[in-house]
Amino acid sequence: MAVIPRRPTLAARTLTRLADVPSWVRWVLPLLVWCAGATLLSVVPTTEGPPLPPLQAGYVAVQLFVLSPHGYPTEPASLAGAALWLVMLTAPALTATALADFVRRHLLSPSALVRGLSDHVLVCGLGDHGHAVVERALARGLAVVALDTNRGILAEPLPGQRLHFIQGDMTDSATLLAAGVDRAGHVFLCAGDPLANLDAGSAARAASGSVADGGPRLHILVDEMDSMSALLGPLGLEPTELVDQFAVSAKALVGSDTVGDGLARLHRGARPTRIALVGFGRFGQAVLRVLLDHPGLPRDDVTLVVVDRKGAIRLGGFEAQAAALGIRLEVAASADVETWTAEIAAGGEERRPGIVFLCVDNDPLALRSAALLRSAVHDVVVVVRVARRLNSDGDARFLPCSVPDLFASTVDGLLS
Numbered sequence: 001m002a003v004i005p006r007r008p009t010l011a012a013r014t015l016t017r018l019a020d021v022p023s024w025v026r027w028v029l030p031l032l033v034w035c036a037g038a039t040l041l042s043v044v045p046t047t048e049g050p051p052l053p054p055l056q057a058g059y060v061a062v063q064l065f066v067l068s069p070h071g072y073p074t075e076p077a078s079l080a081g082a083a084l085w086l087v088m089l090t091a092p093a094l095t096a097t098a099l100a101d102f103v104r105r106h107l108l109s110p111s112a113l114v115r116g117l118s119d120h121v122l123v124c125g126l127g128d129h130g131h132a133v134v135e136r137a138l139a140r141g142l143a144v145v146a147l148d149t150n151r152g153i154l155a156e157p158l159p160g161q162r163l164h165f166i167q168g169d170m171t172d173s174a175t176l177l178a179a180g181v182d183r184a185g186h187v188f189l190c191a192g193d194p195l196a197n198l199d200a201g202s203a204a205r206a207a208s209g210s211v212a213d214g215g216p217r218l219h220i221l222v223d224e225m226d227s228m229s230a231l232l233g234p235l236g237l238e239p240t241e242l243v244d245q246f247a248v249s250a251k252a253l254v255g256s257d258t259v260g261d262g263l264a265r266l267h268r269g270a271r272p273t274r275i276a277l278v279g280f281g282r283f284g285q286a287v288l289r290v291l292l293d294h295p296g297l298p299r300d301d302v303t304l305v306v307v308d309r310k311g312a313i314r315l316g317g318f319e320a321q322a323a324a325l326g327i328r329l330e331v332a333a334s335a336d337v338e339t340w341t342a343e344i345a346a347g348g349e350e351r352r353p354g355i356v357f358l359c360v361d362n363d364p365l366a367l368r369s370a371a372l373l374r375s376a377v378h379d380v381v382v383v384v385r386v387a388r389r390l391n392s393d394g395d396a397r398f399l400p401c402s403v404p405d406l407f408a409s410t411v412d413g414l415l416s
Helices: 010-019 023-041 054-066 079-107 110-114 128-139 173-178 194-208 225-229 245-254 257-268 282-293 311-325 337-346 363-376 403-415
Strands: 121-124 144-148 163-167 186-189 217-222 242-244 273-278 302-307 327-331 355-358 381-386 398-402
Touching: 023 054, 023 079, 054 079, 110 163, 121 128, 121 194, 128 144, 128 186, 128 403, 173 194, 186 194, 186 403, 194 217, 225 242, 242 245, 245 282, 245 381, 245 403, 257 355, 257 381, 257 398, 273 282, 273 337, 282 302, 282 311, 302 311, 311 327, 337 363, 355 363, 363 381, 363 398, 381 403, 398 403
Parallel strands: 121 144, 121 186, 144 163, 186 217, 217 242, 273 302, 273 355, 302 327, 355 381, 381 398
Antiparallel strands: none
């Protein structure tokens, strides 16, 4: 099931603007209508008799708001008579509007609907990872509460699925309580800022209590597990509550059938084994870390080539482990992705990798490189990490993996 962001309709945006009007402004119009009604009833004759005394006119003007008029103007064509008719129509309309606003705010509001939930999944932050969690939780038949600061990020659930949206700051305890954090079964903190996720996790834990006390299980997305772990003590969080988004995605990627088949083919190959990591940022480093621990990685005459401008610096932390495994680490002479791809496509067999992991953050660049490699090197396995979903063309040697899908494969395990 795809969660589809949608733009609010004109009616929804209008109601939002009206809801944001200060409360004192909402009292001004009814007060003006009451004053106009009381004044007109004291000067305009009606079918019930002559104009009323001022005090009685004020009392009868209140009744106009509940469809209880004191007769009707006997001279509706006059300016005063027409004004009284206008007041008699406006007053009950204001009453109906106030009742509808009360129902919307207190009976049909998202926080009111969430109040009846328990053991639901609370997803804070609706980026790529947040949407992946929402999709997987809904697919498992779980109730989901999505929390984000952007009111325009809504989702279209399938019939029968329970999905609620709360607008607010996920680091605010009151907002988290409105989203039912104290009754949730799982809380995913999926904002793009790991520090914000830690702050929200601390607020969620303080508002809901520990797991032993009936609190929810927290899943806090971070991108550097070691550095973030040092912050857990003051925040009242546990290391087991952290989810390294790059590590779990890399594990899912390397564990795919396509990569497994490619590694098996390298075992059977006659020429030296070469694997290329194109782009060696945090995700590329996570892929290398998983590869070095992978039991299917050949150990004889293996070279891992890194294509990155900072490859020489970033490889330093892997040299000892690679040397202990008998694996060579090499930085490509051409750090430019397109230049390296063109050289590999035109080069000899001995320099061509058997598997290429394209881990750059530029989707068009990665896909162009993948297309060139696939057309020029017929036995290469090309694995591409892209930001958005991309369907495979049926080629078993080509694996496009989106960030949401890589993370979604981990969500099922976290929800178990």
